Amino acid sequence: MKNTDDLVASAADLAERGLSKGEIADELNVSRETASWLVERSGTGAEPTSSPSGGPHDIHVDWSALGRDSARLYHAGAAMADLAAKQGQDVDLTIGIEKAGAPLATTVAHELDTDLGTYAPTKHQWDDDDSEAADGSFSRNFAEIRNRDCYIVDDTITSGKTMSETISAIRQQGGNPVACVVLADKRGVEDIQGVPVYSLLQVIRVGSDDGEE
Numbered sequence: 001m002k003n004t005d006d007l008v009a010s011a012a013d014l015a016e017r018g019l020s021k022g023e024i025a026d027e028l029n030v031s032r033e034t035a036s037w038l039v040e041r042s043g044t045g046a047e048p049t050s051s052p053s054g055g056p057h058d059i060h061v062d063w064s065a066l067g068r069d070s071a072r073l074y075h076a077g078a079a080m081a082d083l084a085a086k087q088g089q090d091v092d093l094t095i096g097i098e099k100a101g102a103p104l105a106t107t108v109a110h111e112l113d114t115d116l117g118t119y120a121p122t123k124h125q126w127d128d129d130d131s132e133a134a135d136g137s138f139s140r141n142f143a144e145i146r147n148r149d150c151y152i153v154d155d156t157i158t159s160g161k162t163m164s165e166t167i168s169a170i171r172q173q174g175g176n177p178v179a180c181v182v183l184a185d186k187r188g189v190e191d192i193q194g195v196p197v198y199s200l201l202q203v204i205r206v207g208s209d210d211g212e213e
Contacts, residue, residue, distance in 0.1 A: 007028060008042045009042070010027075010028060010038075011024055011038035011039050014028075015042070021036050021039060022035070022123035024038070024039065025123065025158075026099060026100065026123065027099075029100075029155065029158070029184075030058050030158065034058040059186050059203050061155075061183075061186065063076075063155065066183075073103060073104070074107050076107075076200070077103075077104045077107025077110075080104060080153065080200060081181075083181050083198040084179050084181045085112060087151070087179040087196070090149055091149045091150060091151055092115060092150075093114050093115045093116075093117060093143055094112065094114045094117070094150060094152075094153060095117045095118065095166065095170065096108075096117070096118045096119070096154070097121060097152065097162060100156075101153045101154035101155055102118050104153050104154075105153035108151060108153050108181070112151070114150075115142075116143055117144070118142050119138050119139075120137050121162045121166065122165060123161070136169055138169070138173070145175035146175075147174040148176070150170060150175050151177075151178060151180075151181060152167065152170070152181070153181055154180070154182050155184070156182055156186060157180075157184075157199070158186050159187065160189055163180055163182075163192050164193055167180075167193045167195055179197075179198060181197075181198045182198075183199065184200065184202070185203065186203045188202055188203075188204055
């Protein structure tokens with residue numbers, strides 16, 4: 001995607017296919033507010049609660065050049081594994097945040113010789129209506145927490161809410177999150193809930209910020 005118009009068109013296509021705004025945010029690597037703005041601007045969503053003309057404060061990260069090629073994706077995941085490895089040798093579980101974090105976590109788990117688990121966050125069910133989103137969940141098709149130390153893998157950090165939610169969910173299951181590792185960190189955080197965050201890229205916005213999310 002080269003510009004905002006491409007993002008708007010992509011958001012419209014995803015909305016027409018029935019994805020929630022939370023899922024659209026995940027697919028486009030933007031905040032939930034940005035996803036809502038894009039859908040409103042495309043004319044496929046409900047009437048906007050405010051004028052979308054000003055636009056949100058966000059940065060779009062397009063890593064599809066990695067995602068569409070298995071070799072590139074593997075090398076990116078291997079680099080992420082190298083970042084996480086500095087946290088010690090007792091970690092035996094890697095948790096990938098669905099959807100985009102799961103394939104990256106597969107490579108990290110392979111490189112670091114850990115089991116693999118996945119977590120589906122609540123944002124996938126988020127929309128602009130007033131309904132309560134269901135809790136996030138760990139897939140039963142992958143490894144269980146079982147009070148183990150673990151790494152958490154995702155593609156991007158935008159607000160930090162999804163990563164924070166995942167950390168809390170792991171702790172509720174008795175696990176111990178040791179490190180978070182992502183491709184790109186748009187927030188520039190060193191840790192979340194005391195868990196260190198490592199990223200291949202840090203995206204730093206220069207200028208005023210209204211404190212989005």
